[in-house]
Amino acid sequence: MAIQWFPGHMHLTKKAIAERIKEIDVVIELLDARLPGSSANPMLADLTGHKPGLKILNKQDLADPAQTQAWLAHYNAQPATRAIGLDASQTAPARQLIDACHALAPNRGGMAKPMRVLICGIPNVGKSTLINTLTGARKAKTGDEAGITKLEQRIVLADDFYLWDTPGMLWPRIIVAKSGYNLAASGAVGRNAFDEELVALELLSYLKDHYAALVEARFRIDPIAGLADDEVLDAIGRKRGALLGKGKVNMQKAAEIVMHEFRSGNMGRITLETPEEFAQWLAEGQRL
Ligand code: G4P
Numbered sequence: 001m002a003i004q005w006f007p008g009h010m011h012l013t014k015k016a017i018a019e020r021i022k023e024i025d026v027v028i029e030l031l032d033a034r035l036p037g038s039s040a041n042p043m044l045a046d047l048t049g050h051k052p053g054l055k056i057l058n059k060q061d062l063a064d065p066a067q068t069q070a071w072l073a074h075y076n077a078q079p080a081t082r083a084i085g086l087d088a089s090q091t092a093p094a095r096q097l098i099d100a101c102h103a104l105a106p107n108r109g110g111m112a113k114p115m116r117v118l119i120c121g122i123p124n125v126g127k128s129t130l131i132n133t134l135t136g137a138r139k140a141k142t143g144d145e146a147g148i149t150k151l152e153q154r155i156v157l158a159d160d161f162y163l164w165d166t167p168g169m170l171w172p173r174i175i176v177a178k179s180g181y182n183l184a185a186s187g188a189v190g191r192n193a194f195d196e197e198l199v200a201l202e203l204l205s206y207l208k209d210h211y212a213a214l215v216e217a218r219f220r221i222d223p224i225a226g227l228a229d230d231e232v233l234d235a236i237g238r239k240r241g242a243l244l245g246k247g248k249v250n251m252q253k254a255a256e257i258v259m260h261e262f263r264s265g266n267m268g269r270i271t272l273e274t275p276e277e278f279a280q281w282l283a284e285g286q287r288l
Helices: 011-023 042-048 065-076 094-104 127-142 177-186 196-210 212-219 229-239 251-263 275-283
Strands: 026-032 053-058 081-085 115-120 154-158 161-165 243-245
Touching (some): 011 042, 026 042, 026 094, 042 115, 053 065, 053 094, 065 081, 065 275, 081 094, 094 115, 115 127, 127 161, 177 196, 196 251, 229 251
């Protein structure tokens, strides 16, 4: 069973982005650094593909640094695209962001031709956090509260730099099964859209192959290399006392523990897909 995710239709969002895009110089797409491919919305690429794009790999503090580098290189190799990694909850990246946009649209700038940027991202990727950090950073830097104008969805980051928040809601669009599992594991998909045990097993399957040492260390369990995924979940449940009685593990509870430990970063810095793996999933025709 894949993830049963039926978000509200995106007709209005699509229409609003299509209208807004005419006056936009650079499109920022916020991605989750732990699952950059899966947290992108393919509809956005269709709508904005002709505009220069800045990919922000957010939550990089939770992601595997080597894989973040690999994803940054992957995006930076694409035409009219730049990519930066960010921890929106910590850093104030206004300068980095402004510089990257100017590099992408060098003919914009100054009061006569202000830079016009649209920022997009699926829910939970950290868009509000980033916007708050950006506006807060500006306030802190200049001490001038009037310098931050949030007019409707427009944020004035500098006199000649306007940032528009995406109109409407940009739901994730799951196009391959593995993306669904990764989105569910990250918390981007509503809880009632998936079976937590199934998602935890998929997650453990990936972690077993790529981050076994982190799992073993976090849960203090024996080496997991030769175990089946449900045996790993069982070992974790047992270790954490998620029991039903008669020594049987409460797999649902164990699944919740695994997801919580992953989402909070307690297991360590983990990325759930490499650029190559993601490309392979698409190519393998796992499209839903
Ligand atoms: P959104 O507007 O795109 O929907 O996302 P939002 O900013 O609300 O961020 C979602 C959650 O992700 C928040 O956690 C926020 O603190 C966290 N977050 C955002 N950026 C980063 C980052 O760069 N690093 C880390 N580690 N966390 C980040 P929350 O308030 O605890 O909400 P939740 O855990 O209940 O989802």
